Amino acid sequence: MLKNGFSLVSGILLLTLMTGCASLVETQAIEQFAKAIENDDLKMLKHHSTMKFSKVALRNPSSMDDLKILKIPTGETTIVEVKDISENHKKVVVEVGESKKKLLYELKKV
Numbered sequence: 038m039l040k041n042g043f044s045l046v047s048g049i050l051l052l053t054l055m056t057g058c059a060s061l062v063e064t065q066a067i068e069q070f071a072k073a074i075e076n077d078d079l080k081m082l083k084h085h086s087t088m089k090f091s092k093v094a095l096r097n098p099s100s101m102d103d104l105k106i107l108k109i110p111t112g113e114t115t116i117v118e119v120k121d122i123s124e125n126h127k128k129v130v131v132e133v134g135e136s137k138k139k140l141l142y143e144l145k146k147v
Contacts, residue, residue: 060116063129067114067142071133075111077101087145110134
């Protein structure tokens with residue numbers, strides 16, 4: 038009986054750790070993107086964006102001023118939901134800052 042309980046707890050712990058690691062990757066990607074916006078770092082923002090987003094939304098230095106108009110909230114991010122669209126594409130809903138404003142990020146592995 039004790040052996041089965043240990044196996045069950047070990048399995049749950051392993052599943053929890055694997056889920057946490059997956060969320061860690063998404064959290065890091067989102068925080069790096071938000072940090073680049075907060076620091077007005079166009080080079081870093083392009084580095085953490087897809088080529089398509091970089092060419093369309095970040096094509097010139099005044100793009101940072103344009104992004105400020107959007108008032109993208111900064112602060113601590115908490116992942117609310119992760120939806121796998123494909124192996125290389127995820128939609129992630131996060132709550133940001135003290136007001137817990139919800140934002141949708143599309144993450145693509147390139």
